[in-house]
Amino acid sequence: MNLSTDHLAVRTTCAYCGVGCGVQATPLADGTVAIAGDKQHPANKGRLCVKGSALGETVGLEGRLLYPQVREADGLRRVSWEDALDKVATDWRAIIDEHGPDAVALYVSGQLLTEDYYVANKLMKGYIGSANIDTNSRLCMSSAVAGYKRAFGEDLVPVCYDDLELADMVVLVGSNTAWCHPILFQRILKAKEARPEMKLVVIDPRRTATCELADLHLPVKAGTDVWLFNGLLSYLSRIGAVDPGFIEQHTNGFDKALATADVDCSDPAVVAKICRIELPVLLEFYELFAATRKTITAYSMGVNQSSAGTDKANAIINCHLIGGRIGQPGMGPFSITGQPNAMGGREVGGLANMLAAHMDLERAEHRDVVQTFWDSPVMADKGGLKAVDLFKAIEDGKVKSVWIIATNPVVSLPDADQARRALDKCELVISSDIMQNTDTTAYADVLLPALGWGEKDGTVTNSERRISRQRAFLSAPGEALPDWKILSLFAQRMGYSGFDFCGQHGVFDEHARLSGFRNAVGDVSRAFDMSGLAGLKQREYDDLEPIQWPVRRDAGGKLAVEERLFGDNIYAHADGKARFIATAPRAPLHAVSEDYPLSLNTGRVRDQWHTMTRTGKSATLADHIAESFIDMHPQDALLSGVKEGELARITSEWGAMVARVQHGGGIPRGSVFVPIHWNGQSASDARVGAVVNPVVDPVSGEPEFKHTPVRVEQFRVNWHGFILSRDEVNLERIAHWTRIQGRAFARYELAGRNTIQDYTGWARELLGVEDPDADWLEYEDRTAGVYRAVHVVDDRIAQCIFLSPRQDMPSRAWLASLFAKDLLSEADRVGLLVGMPVEKGADTGPTVCSCFGVGRNTICNAIVEKDLKTVPEVTACLKAGGNCGSCVPEIKKILVQTRVEAAEARL
Ligand code: SF4
DSSP states (O other): OOOOSOOOOEEEEOSSSTTOOEEEEEEOTTSOEEEEEOTTOTTTTTOOOHHHHTGGGGOSOTTBOOSOEEEETTEEEEOOHHHHHHHHHHHHHHHHHHHOGGGEEEEEOTTSOHHHHHHHHHIIIIIIOOOOEEEGGGGTTHHHHHHHHHHHSSOOOOOOHHHHHHOSEEEEESOOHHHHSHHHHHHHHHHHHHOTTSEEEEEOSSOOGGGGGOSEEEOOOTTOHHHHHHHHHHHHHHHTOOOHHHHHHHEEOHHHHHHHHHHHHSOHHHHHHHHTSOHHHHHHHHHHHHHOSSEEEEEOHHHHSSTTHHHHHHHHHHHHHTTTOOSSTTOEEEEOOSSTTHHHHHHHTOSTTOOGGGOOTTOHHHHHHHHHHHTOSOOOOSOOOOHHHHHHHHHTTSSOEEEEESOOHHHHSSSHHHHHHHHHHOSEEEEEESBSOOTTGGGOSEEEEBOOTTTOOEEEEOTTSEEEEEOOOSOOOTTOBOHHHHHHHHHHHTTOSSOOOSSHHHHHHHHHHHHHTTOSTTSSOOSOOOGGGTTOOHHHHHTOOOEESSEEEOTTSOEEEOSSSOTTOOOSSTTSOEEOOOOOOOOOSSOOOSSSOEEEEEEOOTTOOTTSTTGGGOHHHHTTOOSOEEEEOHHHHHHHTOOTTSEEEEEOSSOEEEEEEEOOSOOOTTEEEEESOOOTTTBSSOOGGGTSOOOBOTTTOOBOTTOEEEEEEEOOOSEEEEEEESSOOOOTTOSEEEEEEOSSSEEEEEEEOSOOSOHHHHHHHHHTOOOTTSEEEEEEETTTTEEEEEEEETTEEEEEEEEESSSOOOOHHHHHHHTTOSSOOHHHHHHHHHTSOSSTTOOOOSEEETTTTEEHHHHHHHHHHTTOOSHHHHHHHHOTTSSSOTTHHHHHHHHHHHHHHHHHHHO
């Protein structure tokens, strides 16, 4: 690992979710990095979730892409930056000359810093002359953007995090906040602890960890949110929970929106039936909403990732507008972004249908502002291809070259096998990445090494419009460069002026100046304005404290910030009014059928991030959920002929994958849930993107990740097994496998279809143990098909393998603990042969609290032996749940289960 020379803590920002927590990173002399929460950062005030806390485990150079490479007939060849960029520039020039600017495209990422994003967008729209730049943020929040634009005239998040604490009710819609935005959830819980009368309502088809601490859960059928909120609008109107003055003076479109809602949703009984919830539960929510003026409705992927995502967002916003519940502390509709800089991408126009600084491609006066400011030779004048359409156009040969930056579309796109086909056919695929081997870099003709978190420097904007600095504390590895620099060097090779930035500070300054350029009432005014940060000196940029936009300078030169918007009831539409949008409910395009009877829902797990290219390096994060899974209701499992713990294949019209069946995730009948993270490097066949249908929202272009008709079937194997090994193992011949990072070892979960005749020879070959005198302990029961072997080197466990026709195999947590020992004891050796620990307490069970490494068995034992009754008692006893709090809902569940089981055992 490359370390900066000083060992002082550097204040930076977390690389993962849109909460945007401040982090203190301290490179240590031993090559590790100490991570702590930044107490001065307003988003998290010193707290971090387990993903943020484990950032230090992800910054090593294993697997990093360090040098530019170009693909030749016999594989990738290392080249100089000059040669790599010359090739891209020459090829792009030829393609553009022959086929026009729309024959090339950039596909970028919400992981980029704002400075990177700004340069990419400027290059594509103002110089190449095409709007073919889209981003993986299309997949997570473009419906929220479209909803805000329709309602407010601009992509404006009206609220701030403090509002979540000031609200008397927080409604979380389609958001497993406890797992996906854990620090925000902790802030809500703390506020609720201080004011127990504060209400927390969760609207989600699944009973997620977030529901464990909610006052009310509405397990609506996936895709019925518009019915639910239209029904609420209709109800509020009927009972008079309306602000007629606000509607009259500050909005348009109310009558039409209400009439549309009334068509299908005026009868709560009908709405309850469509949403598949109990009528009293629906009415309780409606009554609570009507009675609680200070309500925040926060939503994320469950709303956005839908073919009706934009309408869902507007149906929610309508319910706030009807009562004028916006612009004041503790109220408003709040889209929580998924990625660390989705919001920064929105500022610079990183989506194919946006222009920079919140201006519109379709509006000539906006194009004129941007082109004049950039002094650019051309300006795209129509929307470019959105993510799903872009990859279709690549497969069709309309787009000849795509430059993919900081994202992994072969895993993350819907119909992900189509993305494979597209890249396979594409004339020139360029990939800027931090990792050498991903599912996507496998298709790259040119590989360009980029800086990763800890090495790069710039800004990100979180869900509450707060700009924070990401600061470098590690030196650049190999020949890696910042993304803005790579794009600028390329632009210069294309002969474009305007890309001679002195550094990221120069890019930021230009971005801030553009936001204020001709941004005055009477000219081309817009609410996005960070002109107060224009003209910062290098030192001021380096020291910039987290700050929200809009940020301007007042007459005295002081920075003026608006923490929440619309307090003056002036919106960004030309008439200054907000708009109700009529949202006629519609079901997902593809209905379940006899062939595909179940609805697939996808999402995140607590301790992983996106396609695992970074979090997959952390043993701490792998502890919680090691393998991909298909969570399904026991009755659906029975009907599908699959059993909990066994592997199953899930198939849709678009593709298939394999994962292990589980129950207990709170999934309703008729649905299954599969996580999005596993990729072609971490598992043989667990890319759920391959199964997801490519239907998109007609307004936002966001895909329908929350509903795909599927069927689930047995994945027949002859044996199950697993390996723990200090050395990498080649699993090419195994039917199904998952690789899990451990501490000083890798774990492989296996399942095979072959019949093993010679267990010893087969196992030794697989593990690469050629020495006939190797210290090799083994147990074989040929009749039962059970085999165990342990390879010991210098009295330390080096490898072990366990095979069985059944799933009931030894505890991985116990075996993992043996890899931490310098010397195996006699008891350990005996335990290895009998397949279970012989010492009491040696098996801590699957990890529940990743921060302190506390396992389920440890928690259960303590509950019983010490008669623990509450989560705080468990925390006081074991520390579990005492750091980030993400596992608190799980501990609560374990407490209830364990105490019930103990009581039953006593009867
Ligand atoms: S909540 Fe966790 S993942 Fe999200 S920004 Fe904070 S520390 Fe990072």
